[in-house]
Amino acid sequence: MSEHDAAPAALAGRDSRNLLTRVAAALVLAPVTIAAAYAGGWWWAALVTLATIGLFVEWLTVVGVAEGTRVVIAGAAALAISGLLLALARIEASLVILALGLAGVTLLSGEPRRWAAAGFLYAAVAQMASVVVRLDQAHGFTALVLVLLVVWATDIGGYFAGRAIGGPKLWPRVSPKKTWAGAISGFAASLVVSASFPVFGFGGIWPMLLVGAVLSIASQFGDLFESAVKRRFGVKDSSHIIPGHGGLMDRLDGLVAAIALAAIFGVLRAGVDGVGRALMVW
Secondary structure (H helix, E strand, C coil): CCHHHHHHHHHHHHHHHHHHHHHHHHHHHHHHHHHHHHHCHHHHHHHHHHHHHHHHHHHHHHHCCCCCHHHHHHHHHHHHHHHHHHHCCCHHHHHHHHHHHHHHHHHHCCCCHHHHHHHHHHHHHHHHHHHHHHCCCCCHHHHHHHHHHHHHHHHHHHHHHHHHHCCCEEECCCEEEEEHHHHHHHHHHHHHHHHHHHHCCCCCHHHHHHHHHHHHHHHHHHHHHHHHHHHHCCCCCCCCCECCCECHHHHHHHHHHHHHHHHHHHHHHHCHHHHHHHHHCC
16 A cells, blocks of 8 residues: 555544444433433532533633633532532522632633633533423423434534535535535534424424424534634644544534523523423424
8 A cells, every 4th residue: 555545544543433432422422311310409500610610621621721720719619519409409609609610710810811711611601401300300301302303413414425425515614514415414403303302292293393493403502612622722622531523612603502592491480490391382
């Protein structure tokens, strides 16, 4: 085999190993997430809190503020206390702590102060939304699974279609690898997932399709937003904590946007305690 032929073969081999690593990591993380979501309460609040503290630290690393120990401690402590309060369903108290945490992070960080504050807000919104969607005892778990599956379907469909089909780039200046084929295929996969819920008696077909479509679009915008932040600071991966996937920001970017939108919609339609019902009952 010539050197000219060896390079593509080596690249293909590396891609195959990376894909296997991605699949193996997903096969571990997905069941853990679903199990914690099913358990709800302390289990789900604890998992969400650990993930959002990780998001906050990774964000600070990306924007170059992680060296400020006081900022990291202040933000992580606020998220930890907020998680404790959320596990007790003390939503108002949690909001107060998060507001104090945002103020503390902003005051303690140097430049770029606004980026440090944005990172805490990003993590805080993800934490609050993820727990609020699960609060409804009757429908919270199903609603949470809907959001998770739509985001995962969007991501998986986009990943494989982008690799297999290629074609025009979606937004090359922000995310060079994402294609229109991947975006459309991920969107189509999310519709298949959301359309399956009425088969099992959850919601009507048209409302579920609409919810799935909106959440899928939000997920893709969340992905692009995270890519734009990394590109702004010249970073490829937010970290390497998840084999084959990069960091928590790389893995959860779409979910943060989708779960935040789901929570906002649910609160507006049925209040804090009825977010799950708002998403699943039509």
